[in-house]
Amino acid sequence: MTTKQIQKLKSPKFIQQIESTLKPLEFLDRCAKDYGDIFFTNSFGNLETLVVSHPQDIQELFNPVNKILDAPGAANEIFKPHVGENSLIMQDGERHQKQRKLVMPPFHGEQTVNYGHQICEITQQVMQHLKPGETFIARHLCEDITMTIMLKVVFGIEQEAKFEKLKTLMTTWLSLTSSPIGASILLLPFLQKDLGAWSPWGRYRRLRQQIDEQIMTEILERRQQVQSSSHRDILSLLIQAGYDDGESMTDIELRDNLLTLLNAGHETTATSIAWALYWIHQQPEFYHKVLHELQSLNTPDPVKIAQLPYLTAICQETLRIYPVSVFTFPRITLRSVNLRGYHVASGTYITPCIYLTHHREDLYPQPEKFQPERFINRKYSSYEFLPFGGGSRQCLGQVFALFEMKLILATMLLNYQFKLEEFAPVAPTRRGFLISPQGGVKMSLAVDTAY
Template sequence: MTIKQIEKLKTPKFIQQIESTLKPLEFLERCAKNYGELFFTNSFGSLETLVVSHPQDLQKLFNPTNKILNAPGAANEIFKPQLGENSLIVQDGERHQKQRKLIMPPFHGEQMVNYGQQICEITQQVIQHLNPGETFIARHLSEEITMTIILKVVFGIDEGLKFEKLKNLMTTWLGLTSSPLSASILLLPSLQKDLGVWSPWGKYLRLRQQIDQILMTEILERRQQVQSSRFDILSLLIEARYENGETMSNDELRDNLLTLLNAGHETTATAIAWALYWIHQQPKVYQKLLHELQNLNTPDPIKIAQLPYLTAICQETLRIYPVVLFTFPRITLRSVNLRGYEVASGTYVTPCIYLTHRREDLYPQPDKFQPERFINRKYSSYEFWPFGGGSRQCLGQTFALFEMKLILATILLNHQLKLEEKVPVTPARRGFLMAPQGGVKMSLVS
């Protein structure tokens, strides 16, 4: 059999990095058009990586029986300044497995009922601050809701001075990398130079230090409390024990709280803003969803989460513009043949969620928002995978989808919104994420 050659991008490394930072979707689409379904790029820091998006390749690479890929924490070094060196995301091997096993239980099971009621209540409290006729930015509203959920449900910090201070600090900190240009300090390590309090990186680090101090104080105080009745995720993680009987260290807890904030706040808020846009941009979608929601006998969180059309809307939202374009990088443990292309052992591989979700053979008219495609067809985890795959798959995906559905349902059942955008909304980089440019302008009708 003839071995086909995988092409490398011909543009200089720094041009690739600039293009992928400022115009990532255009960059990816051009690469796929010019180089095909497998290509090497230097757009990720100093690493040359193989971009993979064909479901057949993904299935071969991620199949656990093949053991082709390793997910080294070292490949995620770019996240260390943001999340800390004890974050689950930058851990390797056995430590990663043990930490993941410890963190996962609070995001599943019977706790979800309790979380669901809180999510609905918080959503109602936040949206009640809007006045009829008032224009607002959907992403700001959804960020306010998800930040409050993170602080109350995950961190267990209720209203008060500490709540307000931490909320303001975290909002300001995340806002420092909210544009494609400012996001470059996260994506390009060469820009991470502390030149004092007024420099972009200096300001970023100092805000992170203030957040660290508040979280560490909260962890130390919580360890002194004997409150078995607390069910917030931080309290459950403090009580959780590794198989050897030890608990997570204070540093591990702090860094993983930051990880949960970064992985679970802006990501969900962005997806909700997109969903509100698509629902209100297409009256038929809105009417069909409202009919499904109003036919519920009781606004039970578990029943809401099981609604098929609401589920399809969330899935299509995460398909058309996935919040995260790539999974975490992997490295091949041995050589592998992907549809006639030989990939050497030791190759860094970066699977691309966006390019998979835009395949015409899977999703006809991929730039059209059509929730029905998820009603009419069951997609495999190699065809639809907004939360990544393998050992680095998002451990909070069940919670995130649950939260997304409940927030949307609570808003639509209790309030009528109107889309105020005059032209189609397009995606733009926001840190590591892709968000609706401008945040989606809407107004409250009633």
């Protein structure tokens, strides 16, 4: 069999980095058009990386039986300023497996269900601040909700003064990298120069230090309380959890993993809900169909809400059309492998592209159109639909994230009527590491809002 040559992007590395930072989806669409579903790019920092998007390639790579890939923490160096070097994301091999095993349980099973009512209550509390007729930005509102859920459900912060201080610090810190230009200090390491408190990187580092101090204080206090209290927040559960050898997480490991959970579960979920609100209000037939399904419930029970098929399809199609994360985490090949006739050498950095897979015409006809029925009429494999990544680095909070997304959306739609104030199509744009609706989606609360 003739081995096919994998093409490399012809533009200079710095041009690729700038294009992928400022206009990531346009960059990827052009790459797919010019080079197909497998190509080399230099857009990831200093790494030459093989980008794949064909489900057959992804299945071959992620199949645990094949043992083709390693997921080294060093490949995620670009995330270290945001999550810390002791984060699960930065770990390798056995340490990664041990930490993942410890962090995962609070996000699954009965624990997730226990948080359902709390998520609905927090959504209602934040929504009550809106006034009928008032215009708002959907992403801002959703970020307020998900940040509150993070600080109360995950961090377990109950005291109002502590909550407000940490919320302000984190919101300010995350906003520094929210624009495509701001994100460049994370995506282009050569810009990470501390030139004082008013320089972009200097301000970023000082805010991060203040956040670290607040979190470490909270961890210390919680350790003293946890044995004698009934705290069921995720931080308390992690403090009580132990590795197989009886050891528990250090304070620094707890801090970095709390920041990881914040970064992985705050803006991501908020952005997805903002997109969902946009799509279902832009095309009213989707709104009426999902509202009818929600109103058919005798009681807004969180478990029953999470099982609704059309609401699930709405959320899945939202995560398909503009996945908040464009790529999975990078991997490295442990041995050479043949991908549909293309030879990939051992030691190659490789990353599946979620966005390009989700926009394949052969999988999703008219992929640019929002069509929830796709997920009613067909079940997609984890190699065709992978909004939370795959393999050993698959998002461990994906069950919680989808549960949270459904409950927030359901609580909003059951209790309030909204009007979309966007008259032109909303375009996707970079927001930090994520893909977000440009402008955040402008909406208003209907004057006659209660059902």
